[in-house]
Amino acid sequence: xxxxxxxxxxxxxxxxxxxxxxxxxxxxxxxxxxxxxxxxxxxxxxxxxxxxxxxxxxxxxxxxxxxxxxxxxxxxxxxxxxxxxxxxxxxxxxxxxxxxxxxxxxxxxxxxxxxxxxxxxxxxxxxxxxxxxxxxxxxxxxxxxxxxxxxxxxxxxxxxxxxxxxxxxxxxxxxxxxxxxxxxxxxxxxxxxxxxxxxxxxxxxxxxxxxxxxxxxxxxxx
Ligand SMILES: C[S@@+](CC[C@H](N)C(=O)[O-])C[C@H]1O[C@@H](n2cnc3c(N)ncnc32)[C@H](O)[C@@H]1O
Numbered sequence: 001x002x003x004x005x006x007x008x009x010x011x012x013x014x015x016x017x018x019x020x021x022x023x024x025x026x027x028x029x030x031x032x033x034x035x036x037x038x039x040x041x042x043x044x045x046x047x048x049x050x051x052x053x054x055x056x057x058x059x060x061x062x063x064x065x066x067x068x069x070x071x072x073x074x075x076x077x078x079x080x081x082x083x084x085x086x087x088x089x090x091x092x093x094x095x096x097x098x099x100x101x102x103x104x105x106x107x108x109x110x111x112x113x114x115x116x117x118x119x120x121x122x123x124x125x126x127x128x129x130x131x132x133x134x135x136x137x138x139x140x141x142x143x144x145x146x147x148x149x150x151x152x153x154x155x156x157x158x159x160x161x162x163x164x165x166x167x168x169x170x171x172x173x174x175x176x177x178x179x180x181x182x183x184x185x186x187x188x189x190x191x192x193x194x195x196x197x198x199x200x201x202x203x204x205x206x207x208x209x210x211x212x213x214x215x216x217x218x219x220x221x222x
Contacts, residue, residue, distance in 0.1 A: 001063065003033045006117065006149050009142040010090045013115045013153040014039050018086040021046060023076060023100065028056035028069060030088070035068045046072040046079035076100030077107055086113040090151070094121025098128045105132055113137075117151040126152065126166045135159035139171040141179040148183045167212070168219060181220060188216045 003011070007030045014020060016039055022031050025045035034040045045060070047053045053073050060069045072079040077100055080087070087108070089097050097118055101108070114134060118125050126136065134154035142149050150169065161170055172180055191213050198206050 001029070001032050001036055003029050004144055005142050006144040006151075007033065007090065009140050009149070010088065010115060010117050010151045011037075011039065013138055013140065013151055014086065014088065015113060017041060018113065019084050020044070020086040020088055021080055021084045022088045023079065024048070024089055024092045025056050025071075026052040026091070028059050028071070030090070031056075031069050032059060032063050032065060035065055036063070042068055042070070044070045044072055044079065044081075044084065046074060048073075048075045077104045080107060080111075082110050085110060086115065087111055088115045090115075090117035092118060094118035094125045097125060101128070101132065112156055114154045115151065116154070117149055122150050122152070122169070123166045126161070126169065129154045130159070130161060130166075133158070136161075136170055139169045141172060141177070141183060143179060143182075148179055148186075150183075164215060164219065167215060173219065184216050184220055188213060188220070191216070 011030055011034055014034060018040055019042055020034070020040050021044045022028070023046050025031055025047050028045040031043045031045045034043060045056045047056065050073060053071055057071050060066055060071065097116055114129060116125060133156060135157045136152060136159070137155045138153040140151045142151065150172070152169065165173065168184070191209050195206065195209050195213065198209065
């Protein structure tokens with residue numbers, strides 16, 4: 001089974017032999033890939049909507065993996081059970097992901113690893129998971145088509161970060177490869193447009209955007 005570069009990159013962050021819950025599995029292609037490549041022995045593919053979950057079931061059946069991939073219908077952590085040690089969430093908005101965990105911290109006592117590839121609000125995601133007792137063990141950037149995605153692996157433990165670490169990603173900024181430069185040049189360009197069109201009375205938004213522009217220029221040395 002071949003999966004796209006984005007999902008493959010998320011899969012690379014999964015530890016061998018972990019018991020995973022993939023929240024928002026949709027087609028369950030990542031889960032099939034992880035089992036077929038012997039990264040995980042068993043995995044739960046979960047989704048809030050019946051349509052995607054039925055699609056997941058069909059794919060799992062096609063690959064004869066019903067004994068290795070269990071499907072569950074539910075919202076966020078509703079599908080979590082205590083035997084799961086790793087949670088994967090990709091292709092969902094950052095604030096939706098934070099909302100899933102916010103008042104459910106006692107539920108995930110057995111979780112050692114959380115792997116996320118949010119559509120947006122990556123800075124908020126880093127700050128939130130660090131605040132609830134996870135640090136960033138690994139991070140990756142991947143370009144799939146025209147879009148560059150971030151994938152972040154959190155594990156339990158404490159680490160202090162600078163504001164710029166939350167914004168750029170502590171490991172991404174340390175590596176500072178060509179994808180990093182391309183990604184943040186685009187972020188800079190969109191903010192320069194935004195600052196031009198934002199009404200003068202949007203003071204807070206203008207202030208934050210200007211700070212981010214300066215931060216990116218400093219980081220990229222431009
Ligand atoms: C864009 S798809 C991403 C699919 C796959 N994870 C990927 O990265 O390609 C988002 C999926 O998340 C599901 N979803 C959205 N909110 C959810 C929630 N609160 N709990 C569980 N699944 C959710 C949607 O139904 C949809 O199938």
